[in-house]
Amino acid sequence: MNRIESVFSRLKSQDKAALIPFITAGDPDSATTVALMHQLTRSGVDLIELGVPFSDPMADGPTIQRSSERALKHHISLKDVLAMVAQFRKMNQSTPVVLMGYANPIEAMGYKRFVEEASRSGVDGVLVVDYPPEESAEWVRHLKDQGIDPIFLLSPTTPESRVKHVAELAKGYVYYVSLKGVTGASHLDLQDVSSKLSQLRAHIRIPIGVGFGIRDEQTARSIAERADAVVIGSRIVEEIEHSQAADLLANVGALVESLRHAIDARSNHSSDIG
Template identity: 45%
Template sequence: MSRLQTRFDELNQQNRAALVTFVTAGDPDYATSLAILKGLPEAGADVIELGMPFTDPMADGPAIQLANIRALAARQNLTKTLQMVREFREGNQTTPLVLMGYFNPIHKYGVERFVADARDAGVDGLIVVDLPPEHNPDLCHPAQAAGIDFIRLTTPTSDDKRLPTVLEGSSGFVYYVSVAGVTGAGSATLEHIEQAVARLKRHTALPVCIGFGIRTPEHAATVARLADGVVVGSALVDRIASAGSTDEAVEGVLDLCRELSAGVRGARQ
């Protein structure tokens, strides 16, 4: 059983949603990013998404675009990102870790080599936003053959005709993008989220996690009452951008993570 399945099964038994946190690898530098990554589980993150820096993150809004720029300026690359996962795994063998990003760096690294190195480093899943199901043989199938979950994004425009195609071969969880637009955009109404979760549940037995636009503990708690997981990224990345020092960046992210975790954990009580 994968770490993701184990974690969601545990949380289901506890009748609570997962807090899924996103940060960009190497933002603002390797050492600070690694300190944040290592601190997230104790601060309440149930699942971690680690962004693979890329020069053209077209699905991301300004906050994460700037995080990519900072990381690349600090010479972060895919080799260092996988090394970061290995160092994280030295002290944590239970928290699921998902790499999120775009296909170009993986293609350049080499798919076969990447899948093998990601598996050996301790990666549990992949979210590759620019690879639709029609390209499953390019990465999805090799990843899953190696035991790495391939997580699909679904959107408000994924209708009932398209959803079976999008979800075919998905594993780990389903990431529902709650607003049409880029990361950090405005948030969806609760009615919309409730309807979306119900519709996705008709198509898949996988956990459904909601992201894009969730920034506060109160908002996270509200979504946690409806979905299996709450994804927060831009709000955490903003803490890094606004920090006056690397120590402040670490504490800023972990403090917000604790607040979000408290909201998610208390949501169904």
């Protein structure tokens, strides 16, 4: 069982939803990222999505775009991100790390070299925003060769035929984008999320995480009542942006603890995965 499976299987036995934060590697600087990852695990997260900064983050809103720009000021490269994961792994063997980013830094490194180095660094999954399943056959083969899970996005507009296609390719978990638009937007319809998740579960046999538009404890709890994992990105990145260096770990830690508390307080959990 790999790290991602272990985490979800433990959570299932505890009847809990996973808390997945997103941070951009190198934001605000490379020295902070590994410390921040350890802080996140201490504050109770189950898996970390680590953003690979890119110059043109088309699917992200202004908050995450700015975090990318901050990281790129320090010239953080994909190689640097992998080094951060390796550094994190020296102290932490159990928390899965999923890289999330855009295709071109991986294209520049080459599939083969990337998956080998990612595997060596202790990366557990990779989500490439602009590799939809149609363009992913070779990419997924390379990932699976190295035992890395290909994570895919599903959206409110994904038709059933594509859900089936994603179900065949995806491993680890799938990431349901709970609203139309970019990261950091805010108009989440819980009714929609519930009905869409039950449709997805007809085909998807692995855990389903929900992200985009989750900005407060109450929404996090409501999502936790419906999904297997709650992904929180822009809200955490905002906390990083607005914190002074000296308070950054404490501020993010406090925010994450409150979210953890909220999602563990969920009721009526009706997940029927596995």
